[in-house]
Amino acid sequence: MILVLGGSGLLGSAILKHLQRQRYPARVLTRGMGDWRTSNIPILKQQGTEVVVGDMTDPNVLTRAISGCTAVIHAGGSFFQSNPDVMKSVHLDVVGDLTRIAELGGVQRFIHVSCLGASEHSLSTMMQYKWEAEQLVRDAPFYWTIVRPSYFYGASFPFLNALLPILKLKPVIPVPGSGLSEIEPVFVDDVANVIVQSLYNRGSVSKVYEIGGPVTYTILEFIDLVKDFMKIKTPLMHIPSDSADKTAKVFGKIVKNVHTDLIGLLSVDSSCKQEEQELPAQLSGLTLEEHLGAIIQNL
Numbered sequence: 468m469i470l471v472l473g474g475s476g477l478l479g480s481a482i483l484k485h486l487q488r489q490r491y492p493a494r495v496l497t498r499g500m501g502d503w504r505t506s507n508i509p510i511l512k513q514q515g516t517e518v519v520v521g522d523m524t525d526p527n528v529l530t531r532a533i534s535g536c537t538a539v540i541h542a543g544g545s546f547f548q549s550n551p552d553v554m555k556s557v558h559l560d561v562v563g564d565l566t567r568i569a570e571l572g573g574v575q576r577f578i579h580v581s582c583l584g585a586s587e588h589s590l591s592t593m594m595q596y597k598w599e600a601e602q603l604v605r606d607a608p609f610y611w612t613i614v615r616p617s618y619f620y621g622a623s624f625p626f627l628n629a630l631l632p633i634l635k636l637k638p639v640i641p642v643p644g645s646g647l648s649e650i651e652p653v654f655v656d657d658v659a660n661v662i663v664q665s666l667y668n669r670g671s672v673s674k675v676y677e678i679g680g681p682v683t684y685t686i687l688e689f690i691d692l693v694k695d696f697m698k699i700k701t702p703l704m705h706i707p708s709d710s711a712d713k714t715a716k717v718f719g720k721i722v723k724n725v726h727t728d729l730i731g732l733l734s735v736d737s738s739c740k741q742e743e744q745e746l747p748a749q750l751s752g753l754t755l756e757e758h759l760g761a762i763i764q765n766l
């Protein structure tokens with residue numbers, strides 16, 4: 468049995484589809500939020516997926532979810548958090564509990580979803596947590612693989628959702644820092660495919676896979692692209708991210724209401740840095756521009 472943490476999320480749902488295609492038995496941990504009409508649980512069950520209901524920040528729930536599983540794919544924890552404590556809890560503390568409980572439970576294979584840009588000294592707190600979490604996984608005794616995707620999209624694009632309140636500001640759209648950090652939006656199905664193809668691939672053990680889309684955008688280029696698609700004419704204004712002046716403070720407040728770490732995330736690269744790597748699956752080569760119109764219509 469394979470436990471998928473985050474199996475109801477954007478990436479987790481795509482992972483489940485690939486697991487189902489290969490007829491791998493899967494179990495999902497979900498908080499099962501929403502009322503009974505909109506609950507995701509019946510759909511998951513109809514698909515033949517086992518469901519454990521609970522919160523992954525509770526070690527007892529993790530123990531119950533891991534029981535009987537030989538493999539864990541950790542794709543849980545929303546990328547965009549507006550509460551700093553929740554951010555640390557889901558991106559770092561959970562991984563500490565999870566690696567300990569997985570070891571006790573006899574899990575052999577562990578695939579961990581991190582982020583491109585995870586780094587010890589990152590300007591983004593979340594990227595620091597992601598880096599610390601990677602170290603916990605590397606130190607664990609099971610066969611691990613770490614997957615580091617750039618921002619991914621499918622029917623939705625969470626990175627765009629996080630930026631949207633800023634793009635709608637008037638009379639100027641504030642951009643923190645230089646706006647020259649790089650992102651490589653990648654189709655979520657490509658990330659899921661790499662994860663599932665890694666699962667029983669010996670060559671994937673102890674590997675860190677970087678996964679970016681075929682086009683690299685600076686934040687400025689990305690904002691311009693979205694402005695074009697959304698027919699937004701508002702000009703951009705650069706705000707030094709470390710400036711103490713009044714405008715920067717106001718901007719900081721607006722951004723923090725949107726996402727506790729957005730300034731940090733917009734200031735760091737989310738692009739592939741490894742010179743050469745052989746992924747266990749080929750990427751589709753699909754570009755964000757092919758999907759952006761539909762994503763924006765769904766907003």
Ligand SMILES: NC(=O)c1ccc[n+]([C@@H]2O[C@H](COP(=O)([O-])OP(=O)(O)OC[C@H]3O[C@@H](n4cnc5c(N)ncnc54)[C@H](OP(=O)(O)O)[C@@H]3O)[C@@H](O)[C@H]2O)c1
Binds near residue numbers: 500543619
């Ligand atoms: N989105 C991106 O562009 C991006 C880029 C790079 C890396 N990542 C990483 O990829 C992973 C998945 O991201 P995503 O965008 O697919 O996430 P998502 O769509 O926001 O889904 C989050 C998933 O995590 C689960 N979850 C969150 N908190 C939980 C809790 N306390 N207990 C149990 N389950 C919990 C949710 O389950 P329920 O709501 O059903 O409980 C849901 O399945 C995250 O680790 C994220 O950091 C994301």
